[in-house]
Amino acid sequence: MPFFQNLTNGQLKILNHHLHERRYEEDEYLFEINQPGAALYLVSRGEVSVETSSDPKTATQLAIIRGGEFLGELALLDHSPRSASARAIAPTHVYALFRGDLNRLTEIEPEIACEIFKALAWVIGERLKATNRRIAPLKKVIG
Amino acid sequence: MKDPARNRRGIFVYSIISILTLASLCIFAWCLRSVILPMCIGVLLAYLCKPLKTVFNYRGIPKGTRITILFCLLIGVLLSGINFVKNNFPNDKEKLEIMVRMKYHFNKKIENFKSSAPGIYRLLSKDIDPLERSLNRFLTLSEDQRKLFIQFHNGVPGFKLVPENFYNYFLENLKTEPHAENTSHGGDSHAVEFNDLESLSEGRSFVRTVFNFFSIWFLLPLVFLFFFLDNGGFSQFFIRLVPNRYFEVVLTVKAEVDAAIGRYLRGVSLECVLVGISMVIGFFIIGVPIKVALLIGIVSGLCTAIPLVGPVVAYSLGLGFALVAEEIHPLLSFVGLDNLLLSVLLVTTLVLVLDKALYQPVALRGVVNLHPLIMILSLMVASVIFGISGTILGAPAIMIIKVIAEHSLRQLKDYRII
Numbered sequence: 001m002p003f004f005q006n007l008t009n010g011q012l013k014i015l016n017h018h019l020h021e022r023r024y025e026e027d028e029y030l031f032e033i034n035q036p037g038a039a040l041y042l043v044s045r046g047e048v049s050v051e052t053s054s055d056p057k058t059a060t061q062l063a064i065i066r067g068g069e070f071l072g073e074l075a076l077l078d079h080s081p082r083s084a085s086a087r088a089i090a091p092t093h094v095y096a097l098f099r100g101d102l103n104r105l106t107e108i109e110p111e112i113a114c115e116i117f118k119a120l121a122w123v124i125g126e127r128l129k130a131t132n133r134r135i136a137p138l139k140k141v142i143g
Numbered sequence: 144m145k146d147p148a149r150n151r152r153g154i155f156v157y158s159i160i161s162i163l164t165l166a167s168l169c170i171f172a173w174c175l176r177s178v179i180l181p182m183c184i185g186v187l188l189a190y191l192c193k194p195l196k197t198v199f200n201y202r203g204i205p206k207g208t209r210i211t212i213l214f215c216l217l218i219g220v221l222l223s224g225i226n227f228v229k230n231n232f233p234n235d236k237e238k239l240e241i242m243v244r245m246k247y248h249f250n251k252k253i254e255n256f257k258s259s260a261p262g263i264y265r266l267l268s269k270d271i272d273p274l275e276r277s278l279n280r281f282l283t284l285s286e287d288q289r290k291l292f293i294q295f296h297n298g299v300p301g302f303k304l305v306p307e308n309f310y311n312y313f314l315e316n317l318k319t320e321p322h323a324e325n326t327s328h329g330g331d332s333h334a335v336e337f338n339d340l341e342s343l344s345e346g347r348s349f350v351r352t353v354f355n356f357f358s359i360w361f362l363l364p365l366v367f368l369f370f371f372l373d374n375g376g377f378s379q380f381f382i383r384l385v386p387n388r389y390f391e392v393v394l395t396v397k398a399e400v401d402a403a404i405g406r407y408l409r410g411v412s413l414e415c416v417l418v419g420i421s422m423v424i425g426f427f428i429i430g431v432p433i434k435v436a437l438l439i440g441i442v443s444g445l446c447t448a449i450p451l452v453g454p455v456v457a458y459s460l461g462l463g464f465a466l467v468a469e470e471i472h473p474l475l476s477f478v479g480l481d482n483l484l485l486s487v488l489l490v491t492t493l494v495l496v497l498d499k500a501l502y503q504p505v506a507l508r509g510v511v512n513l514h515p516l517i518m519i520l521s522l523m524v525a526s527v528i529f530g531i532s533g534t535i536l537g538a539p540a541i542m543i544i545k546v547i548a549e550h551s552l553r554q555l556k557d558y559r560i561i
Contacts, residue, residue: 017374020382020390028387036557038391096390100398101375108196 003042003070003119011112018101024088029054030072033085037075039096043067046092054085064089073120076102157386178362180532185366187539191408192371210372217364231438236302239284239292240309244467246282247312250275250319252466252484283320289313308469392554396547399554403546406510407539411448413506418498419444422457425490426464429483430473435464447498450518450538454495461487513545 004012020039024030030041032054041048045067051059062084065071071086076099097116106113172179204212233241253275257264264271284292292313296305305313370377378397385393423440427433443457465487471480478486513521518538525537555561 014374017376017379020379020394022387022390024387030387031391032559035391035559036395036554038395096394098394098398100394100401 003123004115006115006119007112011109011115014109015105015112018105019095019097022094022096024048024092024094026088026090027056028088030086030088030092030094031082033083034081037072037080037082038100039098040070040072040076041086042070042095042097044093044095046088046094047090048092048094049087049089051085051087056087059085070123073124075099076120176529176532178359179529180535181360181363182366183532183536183539185363186370187408188363188367189370190405191412192367193405194409196371210368213371214364214368217367221360221364231434234302235291236295236299236305239288239295240305241467242282242284242288243292243309243313243316244469245463246279246316248466248468249278249282250316279319283316289317389560392551392558392560395554396550399550400543400546403510403550404539404543407507407542410507410510411539414498414502415444415447417502417506418447418453418457418494421494421497422491425494426461426487428474429478429486429490430471431464431468432472439464448538449535450515450522452534454491457491457495458488461491513541517541 004015007015019042022030022041024046030048031037033052043065048065048071049061050063050065050071051061053059065086072082074080074083076097102113102116105116175182253271292305295302296310296313298304382390382393382397419440421440422443423433423436426436426439431439439457439460442460443453446456447453462484465484468480468483471478471483473479473486518541521541522534522537525533525540527533529536552561
């Protein structure tokens with residue numbers, strides 16, 4: 001998983017104690033918009049649709065997260081509610097990293113926590129750049 | 144999406160498993176009630192030591208060495224505790240001596256009070272007389288105890304002789320006890336036979352004490368080590384059983400409850416230490432020997448963790464000592480044997496006031512608080528069901544239940560589940 005590519009085997013073994021393995025059926029929600037966020041989800045297998053609403057009929061799909069990618073990362077950084085809903089669109093296998101566990105890691109295993117925060121910062125930066133690229137044409141249209 | 148029939152089957156299976164698990168846990172807890180106390184103390188100690196885990200996880204030392212060091216430390220602390228109890232807990236002879244001394248000094252003090260302040264005595268006689276009678280009844284030696292005391296006075300192998308002044312107290316006490324004439328006159332004779340004197344030998348009773356202690360308390364270090372060394376695997380197992388819908392709620396509640404229990408335990412421990420130190424200093428200033436002051440401080444400090452019991456133990460120990468004290472070396476010139484009872488009362492009250500006014504607000508800041516009435520009722524229920532274990536663990540248990548209930552309700556609302 002690219003998220004953990006800089007961690008050694010020993011560090012991965014320690015991190016494994018702090019990850020929660022979950023399995024979701026098709027159409028089952030990982031989390032819903034406006035709920036308090038408390039965990040980041042690393043998708044191991046399957047697909048997750050990130051949507052603007054908890055009602056699949058009215059929701060707009062924002063992204064599809066596949067194996068090796070992750071979602072819900074803002075929950076690790078602040079206490080704001082979820083900005084979107086996440087629905088499994090295929091049987092999905094994820095690993096959840098809880099905010100409290102990451103905070104504990106910063107105390108007992110700061111090297112691992114540091115790697116995770118670096119990865120988070122890099123991914124958030126990449127997503128920001130991608131968003132800027134997508135809204136650049138819109139800016140021109142609006143003038 | 145699961146079909147409704149599968150959903151219903153899921154709910155049915157989950158409900159049956161939950162009910163069976165809960166029932167098994169209750170039966171399990173009831174069967175193991177005699178070892179609940181050491182197990183719970185082990186868990187609570189592990190919680191208390193959580194902040195030390197960072198030090199314990201220091202990478203420079205191999206894991207095996209770290210566990211061995213921790214285990215040796217634990218065994219060292221336990222053995223020191225046993226040794227301390229062995230050295231300071233009165234044996235059969237000392238218990239009899241304490242009873243004789245307490246009764247003698249108590250009656251003397253009451254007589255002095257009656258003669259020096261007859262007006263106040265008349266005013267309070269309705270309260271003092273029953274207290275005097277019941278305490279005298281409690282401290283009166285039984286026929287067997289009297290014979291045993293005389294035997295100790297005459298000399299029993301392995302025990303020091305009873306000092307002559309204590310024996311005189313004993314004879315004085317006998318004058319106030321009905322049906323004691325035979326004992327007092329026949330006391331010096333060697334006609335009294337004791338078949339079980341050998342069993343009183345210090346060594347044997349210590350082995351028995353240690354065996355009894357280990358048969359129940361061996362669980363404490365094991366439970367402590369298990370929870371202290373656990374890196375989340377234990378809770379992960381249970382969290383895996385939680386349905387996806389409640390997963391984040393359970394994780395959040397668990398983290399909040401963890402933090403609240405940790406804060407409560409560390410706060411209470413700090414309060415106990417502060418009360419213990421204050422007691423030691425206070426008693427030392429009024430002339431209580433340092434060894435006795437330490438003992439009273441440690442026991443009172445530990446008992447502070449049990450609401451209501453703490454003050455009762457502190458007063459009882461202090462007043463108990465004041466009753467038997469024969470010689471004191473106070474740092475304050477106006478304290479003497481005559482006003483030692485009053486000084487003990489003042490010191491204990493001062494420490495308890497300090498505890499309420501200063502220590503508790505500082506040590507228990509941000510800790511969950513319970514209405515005193517709820518605390519008293521909970522303690523009574525817990526002590527009726529689980530005896531001494533219930534009395535000791537009642538307060539933390541009710542705190543944990545309150546924290547879980549509060550946080551669960553809030554999170555279930557936040558997640559729009561209820």
